[in-house]
Amino acid sequence: MRDGDVSVVALSAGLRQPSSTRMLADRLGQATLSALDAHGVTATAETVEVREIAHDVVNAMLTGFPAGGLPEALEKVTHASGLIAVTPVFGTSYSGLFKSFMDVLEPDSLTGMPVLLGATGGTPRHSLALDYAMRPLFAYLHADAVSTTVFAATDDWAGDGDTENPLPERIERAGRELAERIMRTDRTGPADLYDDVPSLDQMLRP
Template sequence: MTNPRIAVVSAGLGEPSSTKLLADRLRDATMTALTAHGQHAEPVDIVLRPLAQDIASHMLTHNPSEALDAAIKEVVDAEAIIAVTPTFNMSYSGLFKSFFDVIEEGQLASIPTALGATGGSARHSMVMDTAMRPMFSYLKAQVVPTGVFAASEDWGASGLDRRIAREGQELADLMVAMPRRREADPFDVEGDAFVSFEQMLGHA
């Protein structure tokens, strides 16, 4: 049996990126908490900055590049998601929103999800409740109670460390207690269970 995968999506625009740093720390906290449960996971980093042009093109043409298609597949097939965005005008970035916009409706349903955001000052911290939670609620993801916002002055502070550890623990607990339930595909029939159209007519 393979380890569950955690898709770690970061939408930072700079290099280096505080958004990617927060995503990495949330990933590490989740992995540590899973280890305490006696479980392991395989993290998959999905950095959106190199995919920006592919995302914009897909929104216009509905024809994803191979790289974007692979990134989307990693997210929708994951057992958990960590999603982190920079904050602009009290909301998520356009790149972050556009990536989740090109994922088909319903494909994130029931996935345990942890949210994070970065910004220049604490006055943007409401982004977690005013923008991110409503979006992922609409997408029917299972979002953990804690959300971590990291302002510039938070880095190196013990309070940020505690919030990261708490959210990582919550995501690990949710992965263990309520693993993602995948709905069976009604058209995915194997072996002798398959009934052809001719057979159905014969039984009519």
């Protein structure tokens, strides 16, 4: 991994502006950059707001062809060194907008991608969606999700972090985990479907 080639992309599926989902994505991005910097790794960070390309996502689902701002967003996400995926939780799962974006990704485009999972919701009881909905989704996509997930309920944004509000500490720990996973992973882009296909010369060898 060459210094300066590291890119961290935060995928935020918040539905409003301002959005607590975007705020959590930004905090996780900052924590990851700080952890990388502590190891002497210079990285860049970008945020993809799914809300801004929502119509393009729907059109791609209907036509099968990405257009508008969607191709650029897909390029950023699939070529990132590490991904931070944050969604609001409705009921017991991720938002429809978040899932729609994931549905327009090419198969295997997140294979081996270090991913940090985050979610926001009104009450802590929705936090189970991270392990029961988001983690299985990224496992299906063959992404490499870090152990620590971060859920932020409305009340978690109050205070500076203590035993009653561990959000800041959890954000910092999750950022460190993603940074460490990125440094151990040499990923420059999505997996090539033909990487494991033998050449004609190999097939003709006795």
